[in-house]
Amino acid sequence: xxxxxxxxxxxxxxxxxxFIPYLTGGDPDLETSAELLEALAAGGADxxxxxxxxxxxxxxxxxxxxxxxxxxxxxxxxxxxxxMIARIRARVDTPMVLFSYFNPLLAHGLQTVAEQAAIxxxxxxxxxxxxxxxxxxxxxxxxxxxxxxxxxxxxxxxTPERVKLVAAASSGFVYYVSRTGVTGxxxxxxxxxxREVKKIRRRIDLPLAVGFGISSPEQVAAVGKVADGVVVGxxxxxxxxxxxxxxDLPELLAAEVERxxxxxxxxxxx
Numbered sequence: 241x242x243x244x245x246x247x248x249x250x251x252x253x254x255x256x257x258x259f260i261p262y263l264t265g266g267d268p269d270l271e272t273s274a275e276l277l278e279a280l281a282a283g284g285a286d287x288x289x290x291x292x293x294x295x296x297x298x299x300x301x302x303x304x305x306x307x308x309x310x311x312x313x314x315x316x317x318x319x320x321x322x323x324m325i326a327r328i329r330a331r332v333d334t335p336m337v338l339f340s341y342f343n344p345l346l347a348h349g350l351q352t353v354a355e356q357a358a359i360x361x362x363x364x365x366x367x368x369x370x371x372x373x374x375x376x377x378x379x380x381x382x383x384x385x386x387x388x389x390x391x392x393x394x395x396x397x398x399t400p401e402r403v404k405l406v407a408a409a410s411s412g413f414v415y416y417v418s419r420t421g422v423t424g425x426x427x428x429x430x431x432x433x434x435r436e437v438k439k440i441r442r443r444i445d446l447p448l449a450v451g452f453g454i455s456s457p458e459q460v461a462a463v464g465k466v467a468d469g470v471v472v473g474x475x476x477x478x479x480x481x482x483x484x485x486x487x488d489l490p491e492l493l494a495a496e497v498e499r500x501x502x503x504x505x506x507x508x509x510x
Contacts, residue, residue, distance in 0.1 A: 243335040243363045244389050244412040247286050248447040248468055257464035258286035259501035260449055262339060262473030264307035265290045265324065266316025268484040273311075274324050276480065279490035281334040283497025284505070288332075289366070289471065290325065292318050292340035299341075299368045303474040306481060318344045318353070322360040329361035337364040337391060337412075345370075345379065354382035364389035364412045372409035380409060391415055396436055400443070407444040413469060414444055418452045437466045461503035472500055 241249065251258045261280045266273050280288050293311035297304065318340070325336060338357055345353045345367060357365060365388055372380065372392055380390045389412030394403060396417070406414060418433055433450070441448050450463050451471025463470045479496050483489045 242387070242389050242412055244287060244337070245447075247335055248413060251286060251468070252447075256504045257467055258447075258449070258469040259284060259460070259497070259504050260287045260289060260337075260451070260469050260471045261285050261476050261497055261500075262289035262291060262451070262471060263476060263480065264293055264304060264311050265321035266293055266311030266314055267307040267477070267480055268310050269314040270316055270320055270324050272484070272489070273316075273321075274328050275490045276493055277325075277336075278328055278332055279494040280476075280497055281332045282490075283494035284501045285334050285497060287335045287337060287363075287469070289337045289339045289473070290321065290362075291473075292321060292338060292344050294341045294344055296343075297341065301474060303477050303481065307477045310481075310484075318348055319356070322356050322362070325362060326360040335363040336361065337366055337389075338362050339366050340368070342367050342370045346377070350377050350379045351382045354379065354386040354388055357383075358386035358388050362388060364391050366391040366393070366415060368393065372405055375409075384411070389413075393417055394440060396432075398440075403440060403443050407446065410446055413447040413449050414440075415471070416440060416448055416450045416467070418450050418454065418463070434462070434466045437463075441466070441468075457500055457503050460500055464504045470504065475500070 247258055263276055293308035293316050297308050365383055383390045391412050392406045392410045394406050394414055394416045447468035449469030449471055450467040454463055454472050455475035460470050479493055483492055
């Protein structure tokens with residue numbers, strides 16, 4: 241069982257969903273970013289998603305787009321982010337998932353990325369714009385050989401055939417996008433989300449994590465009732481954006497993670 245699988249197994253025994261925060265790697269700079277990833281772990285993250293900044297993040301809303309710009313302007317690169325993860329691995333044992341677009345992976349070589357990710361301590365890779373049926377370069381095979389989980393996306397528009405394909409190709413967990421469109425904080429979740437998540441979970445054996453737009457403890461609690469994992473990204477990236485430069489930013493971020501994850505720790509599924 242992979243480190244990611246072990247987390248979901250532990251959470252299942254505890255009758256709760258896993259809390260999975262996301263931050264853009266290198267935002268606002270690599271040194272600070274390393275401290276912020278440690279803060280996520282200190283705040284209670286079960287799994288951490290680390291975004292690789294990209295110049296054309298088509299799946300991201302304004303908050304995460306601005307984070308990518310800040311990281312790129314500060315000199316963040318895929319190798320630099322992997323080196324940063326490697327540096328903090330002695331202090332952070334929380335499983336980490338690299339969240340990337342395909343272009344940076346291809347530019348550095350798919351096999352090289354998979355192998356270097358494993359060496360750096362990355363436990364899984366989610367490539368936003370590489371569905372399993374377009375993986376002609378064998379990236380999934382490279383990840384499998386390196387011992388890194390390959391995580392794929394499902395959406396409200398996914399057909400039964402797509403669900404079956406993604407379930408067969410994924411390892412670690414499957415990421416369900418809670419809405420069509422881009423990332424970003426939203427006031428209300430889809431009324432159909434819980435029904436859709438329950439339907440998807442019946443069709444796959446892997447844990448199902450839900451993300452895109454989840455931004456409050458109430459939303460975390462609602463999604464945690466039906467999903468195996470809850471992903472919060474833009475709401476935390478916004479904390480970084482609004483408080484960058486403050487010396488207590490890591491403490492602020494850890495407190496926000498603790499606040500958002502609290503409903504999962506209080507809840508116990510029957």
